[in-house]
């Protein structure tokens with residue numbers, strides 16, 4: 001298995017710094033399934049190529065598996081695995097170039113930050129879906145993608161193409177991004193996993209996909225294949241991708257038919273209800289806790305009376321999307337001066353949450369694990385202690401109206417409360433921390449099941 005990475009940046013030999021592998025030596029890295037070697041077939045000022053070659057030891061491969069792992073079979077000895085780039089190559093790449101993949105380069109930090117002219121070649125890549133799929137996966141990421149089907153046998157063209165392509169990618173990208181694209185997409189193209197898929201695969205995918213996977217047009221296929229079509233893991237990954245913004249939520253959330261058809265979408269009704277309530281309360285400073293992609297913030301910025309607006313989220317990716325959607329870079333100074341965004345978790349004490357007229361938790365509590373709720377209550381009501389707190393959350397009773405819904409409205413919801421449950425939680429929390437609470441339904445109200453969203457408005461006693 002062979003993969004080469006070339007650059008024509010000047011001086012091209014900087015590639016050695018970035019990969020943390022010296023161009024003059026052949027270096028070996030032992031893997032549980034064989035040996036990876038890194039060497040430089042060419043290394044001069046104008047062009048430098050690093051090669052990663054992986055030699056798979058089929059015996060080691062089998063020994064490193066448990067008996068119950070899915071690919072425990074003689075097949076491994078006799079198939080084409082050792083010769084084709086595959087998920088094993090991705091694993092080796094992930095390991096050998098770990099630091100480069102994280103975008104770190106202490107010797108030359110500016111180098112790791114910038115885009116380089118890169119060319120990546122993989123002569124034999126198993127590719128289920130053919131050259132066309134390779135293009136669909138790489139082109140949206142800014143690569144010029146040349147993928148040629150390798151014929152089964154050059155002497156017998158009538159036999160047609162093999163499932164291999166010869167892949168060549170060209171583009172101007174950060175090296176870390178390039179390595180992460182390969183780390184995720186090589187096994188996706190191969191579509192046959194070689195090692196047991198552990199729960200931490202979801203973490204690996206989210207980490208390697210940071211900044212590009214959530215918005216990729218083929219994210220569903222990528223996630224499904226990367227996780228070996230294991231449903232439970234897939235759901236977790238989709239939920240976590242969805243957390244980063246409603247663009248992805250729209251695509252991944254089970255379609256809630258009624259919401260789609262309603263003329264005013266529920267999230268608009270919810271946002272309007274919250275803004276109206278904040279106006280009625282006379283709030284001038286508002287902190288949006290769990291602001292997601294910044295929908296509420298956008299609406300608040302449009303109203304001059306909200307002089308100080310802060311958005312907080314635990315997900316940095318959500319904040320990045322919010323900054324983009326709010327066009328932070330091009331925002332006029334006067335507006336920009338009213339807004340602060342920062343990363344933070346609602347379950348940890350944070351002095352930055354204090355000093356606001358009102359805090360909003362719009363569709364956030366249901367994303368918090370029940371054992372962590374008490375910490376959130378303490379942080380928001382006990383420590384931040386704004387004059388008002390607005391909490392919205394789904395009303396589980398209303399779910400009977402969602403014909404196609406199985407389970408909860410969003411795969412990341414840890415719970416969905418009935419009206420009685422929400423009332424009980426809110427009343428107890430208010431009592432504990434010295435607040436009064438009133439309840440308002442949001443959305444079309446059903447006489448029996450209530451409205452789709454419930455809102456609690458808390459006001460501090462003193």
Ligand code: SAH
Nearest residue numbers: 290291292313314315318345346362363367
């Ligand atoms: N309020 C937004 C987003 C709701 S989605 C809206 O209504 O559109 C829930 C958001 O809460 C996600 O962006 C998620 O990252 C964030 N979140 C979940 N748990 C959190 C925590 N413990 N601390 C901070 N944010 C959290």
